Amino acid sequence: MTARVCVARIGAPHGLRGEVRLWTFTEDPFAVTRYGPLSTKDGTRQLEVARARPAKDHLVATLTGVTTREEAERLNGIELYIARDTLPGTDEGEFYHADLIGLAAVDAAGKPLGSVAAIHNFGAGDIIEIAPAHGPTLMLPFTDAVVPTVDIAGGRVVIEMPGEIEGDEPDSV
Known part of the structure; x- marks a missing residue:
């Protein structure tokens, strides 16, 4: 199909x-x-x-x-x-969310994190859902800081885990 x-x-x-x-x-x-x-x-x-x-x-x-x-x-x-x-083609750096489903998700060092399970939008911006091989899915904001690289031809997205983003410090309790 x-x-x-x-x-x-x-x-x-x-x-x-x-x-x-x-x-x-x-x-x-x-x-x-x-x-x-x-x-x-x-x-x-x-x-x-x-x-x-x-x-x-x-x-x-x-x-x-x-x-x-x-x-x-x-x-x-x-x-x-x-x-x-039937949808029009995309320009350089553009993609349809549907094109991301199933792509491998890796961290900045190339370590596998899982695969893209879905892209959601609950009203406050896009969320990328990553399904690891084992364990619960990861729901992360779909921003340039968190997802700096989308490589459809290469079959992967690069994910910067929030604790690894420069200047991002965990909240203290």
């Missing part, structure tokens, strides 16, 4: 005629209107954004074939995906 990228998540209904709140994960929020049919995570259903308008921190969208509030309610929480190869 072709690699897929989550580009949006459907939220609660908006109004009575089947509109939904739509949170997009694209640089241009309206790009989701130009991708054509978007598929659900399991790939069993396709939905297309027919129209969208801006709202405070999301879009209000009309999805093709969704005409009632009840139909819109059943879609709440569904993530929408497209094939990775």
Whole structure:
């Protein structure tokens, strides 16, 4: 199966005629209107954004074939995906989060730390999740100081552990 990228998540209904709140994960929020049919995570259903308008921190969208509030309610929480190869290429130093999943994570000395399990954003910035071979995952801020090198061609990211970042001193108790 072709690699897929989550580009949006459907939220609660908006109004009575089947509109939904739509949170997009694209640089241009309206790009989701130009991708054509978007598929659900399991790939069993396709939905297309027919129209969208801006709202405070999301879009209000009309999805093709969704005409009632009840139909819109059943879609709440569904993530929408497209094939990775339909996205535009990236410039030097740019990448899609999906391209990082599975890359090896190493420290500045090249010692393996695990692999990139996910990139999260809980509202205060991106978090990189590193899954070591054994033990709990590491959740670190995805900043230039913590992740100074992303080498997709080389299949790795370099992680500066927070205690190792220059000028970073542990908090005293």
